[in-house]
Amino acid sequence: MTDATKYLSHLELGEPDQTFLDSNELIINMGPQHPATHGVLRVILKLDGEKVLGTECVIGYLHRGVEKIAEHRTYTMFNPYVDRMDYVAAVSNGLGYCEAIEKLLNIEAPPRANYIRVILTELNRLASHMLWLGTHALDIGAMTPLFYTFRDREEILKIFEKYCGARLTTHAFRIGGCQYETYEGFERDVQNFLKFVPPKIDEYEELLTTNRIWLERTRGVGLISAKDCIALGVTGPVLRASGVKWDIRKAKPYASYSDFDFEIPTGQNGDTYDRYLVRMREMRQSLRIIEQAVGKIPEGPIMAKVPKVLKPPVGEIYHSIEAPKGELGYFVVSDGSTQPYRVRVRPPSFVNLQALDLMVRGQLVADVIAVIGTLDIVLGEVDR
Amino acid sequence: MQPVATTFFFYLLSGLAILGGALVITRRNPVHSALALIMTLLAQAGLYLMLYAPFVAGVQIILYAGGIMVLFLFVIMLVNIEKAQKQEQFNKQWLVGIAAAAALGVLFVLVYMKGKALFPERALQLPEQSNTQEIAVLLYGQYMFAFEIASLLLLVAIIGAVVMAKKRI
Amino acid sequence: MLDYIQGYLSSNLTPGQAGNVFWVTVYILIVFGGISVAVIAMNWLERKALAHFQVRLGPMRVGPHGLLQPIADAIKLLTKEDIIPSGADTFVFWIAPLIILCAAFTVYIVVPFGPTHAITDLNIGILFMLGVASLSVLGIVMAGWASNSHYPLIGALRSSAQMVSYEVAMGMAVVSAILMTSLHGLGMYGVAAKSTGTGTLSMIEIVKMQQEQQVWFLFKFFPLGLIAFAIFAIAMVAETNRAPFDLPEAESELTAGFHTEYSGLRWSLFMLGEYAAMIAVSSIAVTLWLGGWMRPFPHWLAGETWDLVFSLFPGLTFLGLAAIAFIGVARMPKHPYFKIQTAGLGGFGAVLGLIGVVLFVPLVRDRIQDIYWFAAKVAVFMYLYIWYRATWPRYRFDQLMKVGWKVLLPIAIGVLILTAILGVVL
Numbered sequence: 017m018t019d020a021t022k023y024l025s026h027l028e029l030g031e032p033d034q035t036f037l038d039s040n041e042l043i044i045n046m047g048p049q050h051p052a053t054h055g056v057l058r059v060i061l062k063l064d065g066e067k068v069l070g071t072e073c074v075i076g077y078l079h080r081g082v083e084k085i086a087e088h089r090t091y092t093m094f095n096p097y098v099d100r101m102d103y104v105a106a107v108s109n110g111l112g113y114c115e116a117i118e119k120l121l122n123i124e125a126p127p128r129a130n131y132i133r134v135i136l137t138e139l140n141r142l143a144s145h146m147l148w149l150g151t152h153a154l155d156i157g158a159m160t161p162l163f164y165t166f167r168d169r170e171e172i173l174k175i176f177e178k179y180c181g182a183r184l185t186t187h188a189f190r191i192g193g194c195q196y197e198t199y200e201g202f203e204r205d206v207q208n209f210l211k212f213v214p215p216k217i218d219e220y221e222e223l224l225t226t227n228r229i230w231l232e233r234t235r236g237v238g239l240i241s242a243k244d245c246i247a248l249g250v251t252g253p254v255l256r257a258s259g260v261k262w263d264i265r266k267a268k269p270y271a272s273y274s275d276f277d278f279e280i281p282t283g284q285n286g287d288t289y290d291r292y293l294v295r296m297r298e299m300r301q302s303l304r305i306i307e308q309a310v311g312k313i314p315e316g317p318i319m320a321k322v323p324k325v326l327k328p329p330v331g332e333i334y335h336s337i338e339a340p341k342g343e344l345g346y347f348v349v350s351d352g353s354t355q356p357y358r359v360r361v362r363p364p365s366f367v368n369l370q371a372l373d374l375m376v377r378g379q380l381v382a383d384v385i386a387v388i389g390t391l392d393i394v395l396g397e398v399d400r
Numbered sequence: 401m402q403p404v405a406t407t408f409f410f411y412l413l414s415g416l417a418i419l420g421g422a423l424v425i426t427r428r429n430p431v432h433s434a435l436a437l438i439m440t441l442l443a444q445a446g447l448y449l450m451l452y453a454p455f456v457a458g459v460q461i462i463l464y465a466g467g468i469m470v471l472f473l474f475v476i477m478l479v480n481i482e483k484a485q486k487q488e489q490f491n492k493q494w495l496v497g498i499a500a501a502a503a504l505g506v507l508f509v510l511v512y513m514k515g516k517a518l519f520p521e522r523a524l525q526l527p528e529q530s531n532t533q534e535i536a537v538l539l540y541g542q543y544m545f546a547f548e549i550a551s552l553l554l555l556v557a558i559i560g561a562v563v564m565a566k567k568r569i
Numbered sequence: 570m571l572d573y574i575q576g577y578l579s580s581n582l583t584p585g586q587a588g589n590v591f592w593v594t595v596y597i598l599i600v601f602g603g604i605s606v607a608v609i610a611m612n613w614l615e616r617k618a619l620a621h622f623q624v625r626l627g628p629m630r631v632g633p634h635g636l637l638q639p640i641a642d643a644i645k646l647l648t649k650e651d652i653i654p655s656g657a658d659t660f661v662f663w664i665a666p667l668i669i670l671c672a673a674f675t676v677y678i679v680v681p682f683g684p685t686h687a688i689t690d691l692n693i694g695i696l697f698m699l700g701v702a703s704l705s706v707l708g709i710v711m712a713g714w715a716s717n718s719h720y721p722l723i724g725a726l727r728s729s730a731q732m733v734s735y736e737v738a739m740g741m742a743v744v745s746a747i748l749m750t751s752l753h754g755l756g757m758y759g760v761a762a763k764s765t766g767t768g769t770l771s772m773i774e775i776v777k778m779q780q781e782q783q784v785w786f787l788f789k790f791f792p793l794g795l796i797a798f799a800i801f802a803i804a805m806v807a808e809t810n811r812a813p814f815d816l817p818e819a820e821s822e823l824t825a826g827f828h829t830e831y832s833g834l835r836w837s838l839f840m841l842g843e844y845a846a847m848i849a850v851s852s853i854a855v856t857l858w859l860g861g862w863m864r865p866f867p868h869w870l871a872g873e874t875w876d877l878v879f880s881l882f883p884g885l886t887f888l889g890l891a892a893i894a895f896i897g898v899a900r901m902p903k904h905p906y907f908k909i910q911t912a913g914l915g916g917f918g919a920v921l922g923l924i925g926v927v928l929f930v931p932l933v934r935d936r937i938q939d940i941y942w943f944a945a946k947v948a949v950f951m952y953l954y955i956w957y958r959a960t961w962p963r964y965r966f967d968q969l970m971k972v973g974w975k976v977l978l979p980i981a982i983g984v985l986i987l988t989a990i991l992g993v994v995l
Binding site for chain 3: 432435455458459461462474533
């Protein structure tokens with residue numbers, strides 16, 4: 017109890033009301049182990065009855081010192097580590113890192129590699145959003161979408177496994193391109209997937225989008241305005257659902273995204289329902305991108321000419337990509353040696369989690385869980 | 401149908417009711433007292449059944465045991481009761497209390513002895529079917545006004561509770 | 570002995586009404602055993618049906634297709650360590666599940682499985698059922714309090730607040746059905762044959778009124794009967810703390826349910842009470858609106874042949890189940906490890922088939938009709954319960970209370986007023 021009050025000293029703990037029912041403000045701990053916190057996240061809530069007056073997140077339970085490790089590994093050796101941060105969307109992490117180092121080295125990945133990168137990244141976006149949907153629905157009480165999304169996610173993971181041997185932490189890309197050529201039947205598998213998945217997404221929408229209970233649980237819950245989003249640095253579907261049309265794939269295109277035609281879904285109110293709709297539409301847009309890409313993968317090498325020992329010139333670079341959860345940025349400082357001087361990762365979940373306090377103030381306790389789910393945080397990324 | 405073993409059940413139910421009443425006032429723990437009160441109320445419902453008033457018995461169970469006692473338990477559980485448990489159950493005035501109770505008991509006995517002629521010999525053999533209908537006819541016919549006043553009273557109580565609670569939210 | 574049974578079979582009163590202690594005891598034992606078997610079957614069905622909704626198989630290993638899973642669960646729960654939290658009030662902790670269980674099982678005294686197939690027929694039957702069902706709220710409150718822990722107490726208070734709120738809407742819906750029992754017109758919008766009728770609270774009389782008026786109360790004064798039934802159907806799901814109203818006992822919410830501190834046998838008593846309550850409120854719904862033990866279309870499709878056709882349904886149902894079991898046997902993997910399971914499933918199918926054949930015997934066929942149709946209708950409700958749980962998210966607590974008080978109750982009162990007006994006018 018005293019431990020918690022130390023954390024909450026900045027929230028003014030008021031005097032208990034002097035009525036005969038003797039209710040004071042309650043401090044409740046949603047401990048690190050909780051079925052609904054998507055990892056080891058500790059949230060300390062200050063409640064007045066059912067209403068939330070303030071929150072404090074205690075993170076760091078999954079801190080593994082990834083950024084410090086980077087200072088003692090060569091650039092290529094560090095590549096597998098980045099997958100482990102946002103382990104749900106590992107391919108995006110790899111893409112961001114490889115592109116950052118490529119910029120530092122002034123290398124461009126060949127077009128074929130870029131197309132393969134785009135296809136795999138968009139597949140990964142789909143997988144990440146499917147997992148988000150399943151767990152978010154489960155937190156709100158609908159058990160069934162979880163099993164449906166995991167079953168469909170299996171198809172994506174099968175493709176990954178055939179491509180690079182791993183389902184989750186794929187280490188798919190290398191600095192300068194891709195290591196593996198697409199396997200025999202890659203295009204056929206992806207085409208089959210593109211035929212198989214849209215009815216499934218329709219199924220999820222049928223279960224949830226117009227369901228009155230879902231609407232009541234998600235409309236008006238966890239509101240955040242566009243101004244607050246920008247002030248806090250929140251990015252990703254959370255920002256887009258508040259009405260800001262900002263997607264790095266369109267604003268600062270990387271990895272051949274400029275070749276494809278897709279839309280950026282936005283919402284209006286910035287509540288949980290809008291975030292849900294934005295992510296569902298993003299899934300369909302991802303399918304659109306993959307469809308355009310898989311038809312015309314250009315021929316050519318998959319790896320650019322990269323020296324055996326990577327020694328980037330002295331300098332620094334910040335490169336960010338649109339990960340499924342938001343803007344994933346890498347700030348790499350090179351001091352000319354084979355090991356980076358500093359790798360700082362800007363994880364989207366870490367920055368988005370700051371918005372939790374603003375979003376749940378004045379809402380009820382049951383909404384805290386819905387809001388944590390809708391922010392789509394992965395503790396591996398938050399803590400690194 | 402003919403009642404079975406009336407005397408036995410009467411003594412059983414009355415005994416349970418009196419036992420419940422005694423437990424209510426002697427338990428330290430308020431929750432145990434509330435449970436004993438529930439036992440008394442259920443025994444009383446049984447006694448109503450024996451008096452050929454099944455509707456009153458049913459309503460007793462629904463409203464008293466299932467509604468009012470739940471509210472009692474709510475309040476007992478929400479209010480800090482540890483202090484009450486440590487307090488003395490019988491205070492210094494217990495001699496005066498016993499004297500007053502004895503006086504009341506003597507009064508009851510006198511009333512019974514004087515008015516014995518007014519109590520009927522056996523319970524009236526009212527036909528069972530009409531209890532619900534009798535009550536309905538009386539309540540919605542002759543005593544309609546009182547019925548409406550009572551419901552108005554309950555409405556005022558509800559509004560009062562909402563107003564008192566809402567001030568703090 | 571034989572004429573004792575003959576005497577029972579030829580009477581037209583329930584055992585309780587006839588004052589026959591022996592048959593009352595036999596009935597109580599049969600009903601108690603039947604409900605226990607039903608609860609076990611419901612446990613298995615819930616896991617299997619939920620799994621199939623979620624594209625998975627459910628229990629498959631313990632017994633063929635998991636049929637012995639409930640028994641394995643029961644053994645596990647019985648052999649678990651009995652933990653009582655320190656500081657908990659032992660007496661109240663012990664008595665809370667018993668209150669819920671007794672309340673849930675006492676209700677079955679008046680449930681009418683047939684015109685004479687009830688333990689007894691109180692003339693305040695429906696009032697008794699509602700009253701005893703409301704006693705289970707006490708058990709929940711006590712369970713939460715006796716756990717001596719903050720979260721179960723909050724969960725218990727929420728759960729009991731929810732149950733009490735939905736009892737009001739339930740009661741209103743029940744009253745509008747009771748109003749319909751006092752009418753004497755036939756059909757959906759019957760014109761009264763007499764000027765006034767006397768209604769009844771007795772369960773068996775309610776079904777007999779539906780028989781007399783030749784319409785299920787579901788369709789009486791359409792759509793009023795339907796709306797009242799819908800209100801009751803929603804309120805009964807909330808009353809038994811099932812999805813989508815199961816916030817007080819949800820695992821992923823902040824405040825855990827009232828049965829958190831209970832483990833082993835005590836927890837299984839709670840679950841037993843919950844399933845028994847589910848079957849009990851479904852019986853109320855079936856009796857009041859769906860015509861109780863009447864077979865479908867008793868008046869549209871009347872006559873000897875139709876009676877015969879409908880009387881074949883029980884036997885056909887069991888034969889169908891036996892066929893499903895045998896199909897399952899055919900699809901079992903042909904591997905030595907599966908020999909016992911295949912044999913078990915085949916035996917189970919054989920037993921079902923035997924019961925089906927016995928139900929074709931005319932002597933049994935006539936007696937079993939009422940019980941079969943009643944049980945079939947209640948089974949539909951049980952399946953609906955599982956379907957709701959698989960499909961919908963759960964309501965937040967304040968939304969739950971809002972639905973109970975601000976949506977269901979006004980509609981129920983409106984239906985009641987309209988039913989009363991129509992009953993007098995028509």
